[in-house]
Amino acid sequence: MGPRKALMRRWKALGYSQERLAQALGVDTTTVGRWGRGQGEPQAYIRPKLAARLQVTLTELDELLKTEAPQPPEPPSTYGPQRILGRRAKSDEDLGAGDLEEMIRRAFLRVLTITGTLAALPLSSEAAPADHTLTTLPNSDVMAYSAMNSHLWQIFALAKTKRSVLPMVHSHAREIANGFAAARTERDKRQLCAAVGDLFQLAGEIHFDSNNYTDAAHCYTLAASAGVEARDPDLSACALTRHAFVSLYENKPRDAASLLTAAAEAASRGDRRLSTRYWVAAVQAEVFAGLGDLTACRRALDQAEDVHGLNGPVRTGGWLRFDGSRLAEERGTCYVKLGRLDLAERSLGDALGQTMSMRRRGSVLADLAILGIQRGDIDQLVHHASQVLDLASETESGYVLRKLEGLQGRLEPLMSDRRVSVLNDQIITLAMTG
Structure with a gap:
């Protein structure tokens, strides 16, 4: 063997x-x-x-x-290098979809690593030729990088299949990497690091949606480091908060708690006009719910509600997207975890009355299906879970599929009902083909 x-x-x-x-x-x-x-x-x-x-x-x-x-070692050959170089490389036409996706993923992570290393290196006039005058990177270039980041976030928000955005993010990462080669001042470096921190968080979201937690965590780590280099505490805090979601979905609330403690510290040093600290509080509430602490959960949710007291418009684009509009569904998720059925149903019902993306709707419906399980109400379970199945099929979202898999893990006590066993089979089939 x-x-x-x-x-x-x-x-x-x-x-x-x-x-x-x-x-x-x-x-x-x-x-x-x-x-x-x-x-x-x-x-x-x-x-x-x-x-x-x-x-x-x-x-x-x-x-x-x-x-x-096991393959026996090949006999040595004086023509080994030529033989290797003479092999025909696969063309795009020769590669299957899985091979192409893997090539994109590896190339993308390589660019992230290169860019992250460049971001961490101190700039020195010795890096330039003696006859070269140090100049500032044109501000129009930095603005173009940031504008493209914003455009990619919009595409991500609208895309039914989130991983379809990855090749575009990969291409833009290469452009920003080229920008580092032209950077000549600390100001250039900080501005580029801010663009990097933004793009890394988007990359992490794409991988997170595809259930690629390792790659997502790698991207969030680089984003947090880029935020430090950019001297932008809010940028770092948001990257740490996104990283905490990885631990949450791996059922490691204590690991998430330590990341959020660091995020809260960073946010306390940030721009008080931004909603960063309130988003950190909202995610901390979910951690407290996972730990079974209702009092701390409610306190964190109440703190998150203070986002509505910010003066002026609340930033809702790019790496910071928290304006309090999702608090109803976030409360519902927390109360589901805590087994508070009355509080959960009220909050989730309020959430369904709002305009939301298909991913968010799938999450809310999955929580309502879990309430059906907790109540032993098979009609409620099947009604909501069937809608989640339709949304998961339509969006191909790993995030929605993950919610379904969490739901499936609770079905065993009700499997004697044929509707539940059919639902279980449908989830397994979708997971196998998704």
């Missing part, structure tokens, strides 16, 4: 480490390790869940589980 390289490549391409995949499947890390080494087989009951996490069919999973016999 040999290693299952295709299986390991697949889980890494989707952003899973061995530990994270094990956690998602509810098995021991060493079990996943044995699968990868070809020393064990996933049991029958775990295969549908593994296929769903790897976004493959059961037939495709069987292919991934085939082991590879």
Whole structure:
């Protein structure tokens, strides 16, 4: 028996480490390790869940589980380098959609790493030729970078399939990287770092929506660092807050709490005209709900409500998008976690009465379906969950699918009802094909 390289490549391409995949499947890390080494087989009951996490069919999973016999070393050849160089590279036409997506992802992360490194390097006149006069990067260039960032955020907000925006973000990241090569002053550097911090947060959102938590966390980390280099505490605070969502959705509220403590500290040093500190409070409320602390949760939600007391228009674009309009659904999510059905239904009902994106609507409906489970009301469960299934299919959103998977984990006590078992099968099928 040999290693299952295709299986390991697949889980890494989707952003899973061995530990994270094990956690998602509810098995021991060493079990996943044995699968990868070809020393064990996933049991029958775990295969549908593994296929769903790897976004493959059961037939495709069987292919991934085939082991590879160890290959004997090739005899040395004096023509080795020429033979390697002579191989024909794959063209775009030769590559499948999955290969292309993986190429884009790796290229994108490479650009992020390069740009993040450049952002952290001190500028010195010694970096320029002796006969070169140091000049400021044209302000029009920086404004163009920022304007493009704003445009990409708008495209992201409107896109049904969020990952379709990634190639455009990748291309723009390369342009900003080129801008660093032309930067000659600390002011240039700070302005470019601000643009980088903005774009990294958008990249993180795309990966987060696709359930690629590792890549999302990487992007948010770089965004927070870029905010520090830009001397913009609000930018860093928002990146830390987004990073906290990764821990929240991995069911690690204490890890999220430590990130939010840092975010709150950064926000306290930021622009008091911005809503940053109120957004931090709203996300802290969800952490307190996850920890079962109703009093602290309510206190944080009340603090978040103070956003409505800001003077003038509240910023709602780019990396800071909190204006308090989502507080009803955020309250509902918190109360669902706390098992306060009366409070949750009232807040979620208020949220459904507002104009919202399909992703947000899917989230609210999923919470209402969970309320149906908590009440034992199968009609409510099926009614709302069916709408979430339709939205997940239409948007191809990993975020909405994740809400469905969380819902599925609660269905077991009601599986004797045929409607619930059908719903369970529909969620599994969508997860396998999504």
